[in-house]
Amino acid sequence: MRLYARTPGRLSRQVLADLIAAALILAAVKLALTVRDAVLRLAEPGRRAESAGxxxxxxxxxxSDVASKVPLVGDQLKKPLRSAADAGTGMADAGRSLQDTVEQVATLTAVALIAIPVVFVLLLWLPARLRWIRRSAVTRRLAAEPGGADLLALRVLTGPQRDLAALPAPPDGLAAAWRRGDDQVIADLAAIGLRQAGLHR
Structure with missing residues (x-):
């Protein structure tokens, strides 16, 4: 399986497209991590509340433990202090809950900021690359088969005509030369077909 073309123009375009796709994915990951760090800073009040609580x-x-040892009124002093201690525990729990919420938001935001651009880039870039890989494999297999040059030549004759202008045309035309089995015309047309697929220089 060939991943890249052999013709310089198509090879340059493929490498450039791959580099752009990789750069966009890398930029999306870097942006997502930066945003995640920024969102995580919002958890600082939660950390302070947890510590204070x-x-x-x-x-x-x-x-309350000390107050409980006071003779006669120890139990009465202990109750409000214990209630206040429980309120402090509640404040610490609220701080931890805030931190958990901020972490979840930061993680979900980072995942979204990575997933959306990556899916977009893959939808634009990957199908074209896979099409070329599949087409080049079919073209190489066709060229290697007996009579494959004839089929490649036919493909060129029935496709866009822009590359045919450089070929020396026989008096009765390229199509007629192909029909009568002119080896040179078939070889020239097959070479154009391989070059159009990016398989030969």
């Missing part, structure tokens, strides 16, 4: 819960939990 955990610190508050620990401090108030320690205070």
């Amino acid at each position: 955990d610190g508050l819960a620990d401090s108030l939990g320690d205070a």
